[in-house]
Every structure is written in C-alpha cells, then in structure tokens.
Amino acid sequence: MLKLENLIQELTTWIDEHIHEPLKIDDVAVRAGYSKWHLQRVFFEVQNIHLGHYIRDRKLACAAQDLLNTQESVIDVSLKYGFDSQQSFTRTFSRKYSLPPSRYRRQQLSEARGWQQ
Incomplete structure (x- = not known):
C-alpha cells in the first residue's frame, strides 16, 4: 500500500x-x-x-485565492484554471462556496478589511 x-x-x-x-x-x-x-x-x-473531485476542488481553491489576492477579472481567473466559460466557472464555484465569484471576492475582502480595523 x-x-x-x-x-x-x-x-x-x-x-x-x-x-x-x-x-x-x-x-x-x-x-x-x-x-x-x-x-x-x-x-x-x-x-x-x-x-475528478480532487482536481476540481484544487482548481476552485486556487481560483478563490486568486480572486482574493489579485485584481484579475472573474473571466480571466476562470480561463486560467481551464473552465470552459465564465458561466460554468460561476456555477461550479457557487456550488462549492455558496456565492458567485464576484460576491465571494467582495464579501471576503470586506470581512478582511473589518478585521484590520
């Protein structure tokens, strides 16, 4: 083994x-x-x-980090990780994180700013 x-x-x-x-x-x-x-x-x-789930989850985790740590657009992040379209990325991301990518970015960054104050 x-x-x-x-x-x-x-x-x-x-x-x-x-x-x-x-x-x-x-x-x-x-x-x-x-x-x-x-x-x-x-x-x-x-x-x-x-x-297949491992690959998808790793791509989504990396995409989530990019959304928080870069200014890349959602479409650029989706293409960077091999998603066929922004729509398929948004659907898959939303299933995993319960928020579409743009809202996830806004919410996480807003919460991070709240912690810094």
Missing part, C-alpha cells in the same frame, strides 16, 4: 504543478501509467475523494 500512497502523493504534486492546465482524468492516468479506471479506484482508496 505504501507504493500506491507514494504514487498518489506524486500525482497530487504533479496535479498542483499543472493546475493551470485543463487537466482531465485521462491526462493524470497517462502520467501515472495506469488505466483511468484503476487509477480512480486507487486514488479514492488512498485520498478518500474521487480524482
């Missing part, structure tokens, strides 16, 4: 290094040298999250 855990750790590092690319499960499977079905099963066993 340690060998598989090491493989998954290497893959999560590789995913983080390529997070700006339009990553697909097939891409990760090719990188790992396993079929996508086997890789998804092993990934879930080790990480307790589906590979």
Whole structure:
C-alpha cells in the first residue's frame, strides 16, 4: 500500500504543478501509467475523494485565492484554471462556496478589511 500512497502523493504534486492546465482524468492516468479506471479506484482508496473531485476542488481553491489576492477579472481567473466559460466557472464555484465569484471576492475582502480595523 505504501507504493500506491507514494504514487498518489506524486500525482497530487504533479496535479498542483499543472493546475493551470485543463487537466482531465485521462491526462493524470497517462502520467501515472495506469488505466483511468484503476487509477480512480486507487486514488479514492488512498485520498478518500474521487480524482475528478480532487482536481476540481484544487482548481476552485486556487481560483478563490486568486480572486482574493489579485485584481484579475472573474473571466480571466476562470480561463486560467481551464473552465470552459465564465458561466460554468460561476456555477461550479457557487456550488462549492455558496456565492458567485464576484460576491465571494467582495464579501471576503470586506470581512478582511473589518478585521484590520
């Protein structure tokens, strides 16, 4: 099992290094040298999250950080992380954070300013 855990750790590092690319499960499977079905099963066993969900969640977490730490527009952030459109990014982001990206940015920055005062 340690060998598989090491493989998954290497893959999560590789995913983080390529997070700006339009990553697909097939891409990760090719990188790992396993079929996508086997890789998804092993990934879930080790990480307790589906590979596709992991990739999506990492992209959303990075996008959320960019919304807070840069002046990039929502469309630029959505394209940066490989979303097909601002609409699909907004829908996915809203499901995860319960707010659309622009409101998330305003609310988080407003709260941060409140803490600084």
